[in-house]
Amino acid sequence: MAISRRSLVKLAGMAPLMSAAPRFAWAADDKADYVLRIATGLVELAPEHIVSTTLYNNQFPGPLLRFKQGQRVVVEVHNDTDTPELVHWHGQTIPSDIDGAAEEGSPYVPAHGVSRTAFVPGPSGFRFYHTHVVAGADLNRGTYSGQFGPVYIEPKDDPGAYDREVFLVLKEFNPSFSRGGDMASDALVGTPIKALQQMGSAADEEAKDKTKGYEVSYELFSINGRMLGHGEPIRVKVGERVLFHVLNASATEIRSFALPGHVFRVVALDGNPVPTPANVPVLWLGTAERISAIVEMRHPGVWIMGDLADDDRGHGMGVVVEYDGKNGRPQWVKPKPFHWDYTQFGKRDIAPLAPDETIQMTIVKHNAAEHGFNRWTLNGEAFSMETMTPMFTLHRGKRYRLKFRNASDDIHPLHLHRHSFELTSVAERPTSGVIKDVVMLGGYQEVEIDFVADNPGDTLFHCHQQLHMDFGFMALFKYA
Numbered sequence: 001m002a003i004s005r006r007s008l009v010k011l012a013g014m015a016p017l018m019s020a021a022p023r024f025a026w027a028a029d030d031k032a033d034y035v036l037r038i039a040t041g042l043v044e045l046a047p048e049h050i051v052s053t054t055l056y057n058n059q060f061p062g063p064l065l066r067f068k069q070g071q072r073v074v075v076e077v078h079n080d081t082d083t084p085e086l087v088h089w090h091g092q093t094i095p096s097d098i099d100g101a102a103e104e105g106s107p108y109v110p111a112h113g114v115s116r117t118a119f120v121p122g123p124s125g126f127r128f129y130h131t132h133v134v135a136g137a138d139l140n141r142g143t144y145s146g147q148f149g150p151v152y153i154e155p156k157d158d159p160g161a162y163d164r165e166v167f168l169v170l171k172e173f174n175p176s177f178s179r180g181g182d183m184a185s186d187a188l189v190g191t192p193i194k195a196l197q198q199m200g201s202a203a204d205e206e207a208k209d210k211t212k213g214y215e216v217s218y219e220l221f222s223i224n225g226r227m228l229g230h231g232e233p234i235r236v237k238v239g240e241r242v243l244f245h246v247l248n249a250s251a252t253e254i255r256s257f258a259l260p261g262h263v264f265r266v267v268a269l270d271g272n273p274v275p276t277p278a279n280v281p282v283l284w285l286g287t288a289e290r291i292s293a294i295v296e297m298r299h300p301g302v303w304i305m306g307d308l309a310d311d312d313r314g315h316g317m318g319v320v321v322e323y324d325g326k327n328g329r330p331q332w333v334k335p336k337p338f339h340w341d342y343t344q345f346g347k348r349d350i351a352p353l354a355p356d357e358t359i360q361m362t363i364v365k366h367n368a369a370e371h372g373f374n375r376w377t378l379n380g381e382a383f384s385m386e387t388m389t390p391m392f393t394l395h396r397g398k399r400y401r402l403k404f405r406n407a408s409d410d411i412h413p414l415h416l417h418r419h420s421f422e423l424t425s426v427a428e429r430p431t432s433g434v435i436k437d438v439v440m441l442g443g444y445q446e447v448e449i450d451f452v453a454d455n456p457g458d459t460l461f462h463c464h465q466q467l468h469m470d471f472g473f474m475a476l477f478k479y480a
């Protein structure tokens, strides 16, 4: 069928109504605006640490894609690897078969194949793209690989006054499995809920194998593909306002981030402007979370901006910030402990809208239940990749509240596909107005999020921790 570019834009907006149409054919005759090539390549983190992994366009991170909200793009993806791949457009409200999740029905890019896809980007803000395949026990697959790239969808108005912007992609390399690991237990505000702790202990008691399941740890840490001290410093001038767009591109880890003597003015979370911008000394980011923060450069020197954990920073998780005219050894000063509280960026004293329906999900860890890996259940069920049975039905236009209860001590970065959500309660503190697509759920804590079912099509929910999502921590929503 012959369609003009203008009518395609309209059609794409209507795409959910046309689920039977062969959407990929639309883009076939159009010139690609962007080409992504998935292939094995090398990343020189440091001269003595050159890693081999799967990359986009032979670089880490993948190219920054700048889209315009509402302006259709055609992306061509070449898969030069021996295994099928998926490119997921994280944080965008696009159709299920474009989104890049097999569970939603998105087709794979075949091994040594090409696929073309067209979509209308949105909402505006800091998004990203990454692979969405199951890794399981294969540490060369999924988000353990180097398949990450930032997306910036130009907004109609900028979130704040700044002189320039810097994108920072935080990423570990050379993963390996170990028995047990450390979780940043001091990351979040809130206290554990007794009933959830008891539920967790009961699950621990039931575990046949009393040992802990496998966790992943990493040898090398980097920002924008360079270990601390091996990349170009961020060169700044006194009085400059720098807008940092920080992405935690880890497969599994929670990150902290600080710049000694400076504060971050958080203006957006997951790319969405916050109702109450606030100054914080430390950023905390769960896997796949983004923070946009302005730093006013008023403390001349040569500084290390990086993770609070000495071990991670010592193995590369940092970048040097160098003031004009200053030189010498970069300095690190450990900040005081700081607990992350999403509600400080929310609206004060304004209750969220009442939901039409509340869906509760209780999360339980079953130690080493699956070939030595922990199995994760939601309301008693682990998601099956074989059957991909939907767990919940959504009705278009209704407002849903998801109430998560975490009966484990792990922090879970919860992610909902194809919809943004509003935080309505975090660790038993009510809030409103903070719009996100990933939220950290603390150990033995509760989080409530609201979303409007306004984007028909299969919709995946999962923990963004690769080990958790691969071993049960997923649920599929279907529209009625």
Ligand SMILES: [Cu+2]
Binding pocket: 410, 411, 412, 413, 463, 464, 465, 468, 469, 473
């Ligand atoms: Cu998790």
